[in-house]
Amino acid sequence: MRIIEFDLHGFRNLRDARLSFPDDGVALVGRNAQGKTNLLEAIHYLETFRSFRGSRDEDLVRFGSDHFRLEAVLEGNGKISRLTAAFQRRPKEKRVTLNGDAVSRLGDVIGSAATVLFTPEDIGLVRDGPAGRRRFLDVLLALSSPDYLRALQTFRHALSQRNAALRSRADGSAVSAWNPTLLRAGAEVSWSRAVWVRAFAPVFGERYAEVSGGEAALLSYQPSVTDAFEAVAAEDLVERYRAALAASREQEASRLTTVVGPHRDELAFFDAGRDGRRDLRAYGSGGEQRTVALALRLVELETARDRRGLEPILLLDDVFAELDENRSERVLEVLDRVAPGQVILTAPKESDVRFRGQRLTRWAIEDGAIGS
Numbered sequence: 062m063r064i065i066e067f068d069l070h071g072f073r074n075l076r077d078a079r080l081s082f083p084d085d086g087v088a089l090v091g092r093n094a095q096g097k098t099n100l101l102e103a104i105h106y107l108e109t110f111r112s113f114r115g116s117r118d119e120d121l122v123r124f125g126s127d128h129f130r131l132e133a134v135l136e137g138n139g140k141i142s143r144l145t146a147a148f149q150r151r152p153k154e155k156r157v158t159l160n161g162d163a164v165s166r167l168g169d170v171i172g173s174a175a176t177v178l179f180t181p182e183d184i185g186l187v188r189d190g191p192a193g194r195r196r197f198l199d200v201l202l203a204l205s206s207p208d209y210l211r212a213l214q215t216f217r218h219a220l221s222q223r224n225a226a227l228r229s230r231a232d233g234s235a236v237s238a239w240n241p242t243l244l245r246a247g248a249e250v251s252w253s254r255a256v257w258v259r260a261f262a263p264v265f266g267e268r269y270a271e272v273s274g275g276e277a278a279l280l281s282y283q284p285s286v287t288d289a290f291e292a293v294a295a296e297d298l299v300e301r302y303r304a305a306l307a308a309s310r311e312q313e314a315s316r317l318t319t320v321v322g323p324h325r326d327e328l329a330f331f332d333a334g335r336d337g338r339r340d341l342r343a344y345g346s347g348g349e350q351r352t353v354a355l356a357l358r359l360v361e362l363e364t365a366r367d368r369r370g371l372e373p374i375l376l377l378d379d380v381f382a383e384l385d386e387n388r389s390e391r392v393l394e395v396l397d398r399v400a401p402g403q404v405i406l407t408a409p410k411e412s413d414v415r416f417r418g419q420r421l422t423r424w425a426i427e428d429g430a431i432g433s
């Protein structure tokens with residue numbers, strides 16, 4: 062997939078512009094705080110319709126303005142599409158169109174643009190708490206499958222209603238009324254995540270080895286309702302979940318929240334340390350954690366190709382800044398091999414643009430103004 066044209070209006074510090082992207086992409090070069098990440102954020106917005114930085118739509122509107130509008134002409138599998146997203150503050154309204162038609166449910170267009178974004182903050186996926194890892198899985202799987210998105214929405218709704226009932230100390234039946242929905246949707250969410258991990262763990266291992274220069278690492282899904290996921294059949298998972306829920310009643314009563322389910326599951330990374338399996342979330346070095354994060358993004362790329370049939374646009378936000386020379390050389394090699402499509406990368410200095418040598422078109426960015 063590639064972005065051909067991009068119309069920007071009122072987005073963060075970026076000047077209003079109509080950009081025409083070369084087929085193989087661009088290197089966006091500019092000092093700190095000029096708007097490099099903002100441009101990647103704007104492109105990425107058209108895939109998920111939210112900020113990858115977790116900002117609210119309100120925060121994406123240029124200071125002093127009242128709305129933003131993004132419009133892209135994209136090409137994927139030989140088909141041209143035109144996608145727009147607009148948000149206005151007052152009255153608050155978000156509008157999305159695909160090929161001129163208004164889209165009433167975002168779920169219908171989420172993922173029609175495909176990107177994979179690498180940012181320095183990705184290290185947080187490994188180092189920080191489990192919520193970010195679950196979000197990673199949820200976004201990835203929701204983009205790959207409408208069924209997953211539906212199951213996730215159903216689960217979240219049931220969970221929040223059930224937690225509200227627990228908090229209000231309602232009688233047991235008000236709580237357990239949510240159990241069937243919670244169990245069915247929750248088991249589907251956990252199961253889909255685990256199936257994905259099982260399918261893509263080998264790719265993860267391969268990419269980790271390639272970037273690290275031969276080290277082995279493992280990707281593992283750890284559901285909160287059973288230790289031995291591998292031994293459980295899909296239909297048995299609901300039963301396990303039911304049993305775990307029943308066993309957690311006392312804990313629920315004291316903590317006033319649902320304590321087992323996919324919202325408590327974990328994604329873990331291990332390598333073979335000298336004294337056995339070593340948990341890279343807790344004990345990995347900065348470089349190792351960064352390598353895990355890179356491997357995860359590379360697996361995301363593979364997933365888009367495999368499950369969505371799309372070759373994503375590669376968005377590289379200043380990613381080589383903190384890797385040692387060897388690792389960054391190897392990342393470049395891997396990316397060149399596995400992602401031959403369009404790439405939009407940012408770098409603070411011309412000398413940091415090593416990807417694809419001199420072939421990539423340079424654009425300068427200063428104070429939100431993009432020029433060649």
Ligand code: ATP
Binds near residue numbers: 099100
């Ligand atoms: P770095 O190299 O430090 O990562 P960058 O070029 O990626 O810098 P951006 O993150 O894109 O910088 O941010 C550029 C500027 O945009 C920042 O100075 C920020 O304050 C500004 N900015 C953020 N949100 C808005 C907004 N809603 N309106 C106007 N400016 C904004």
Ligand code: MG
Binds near residue numbers: 097098
């Ligand atoms: Mg930046």
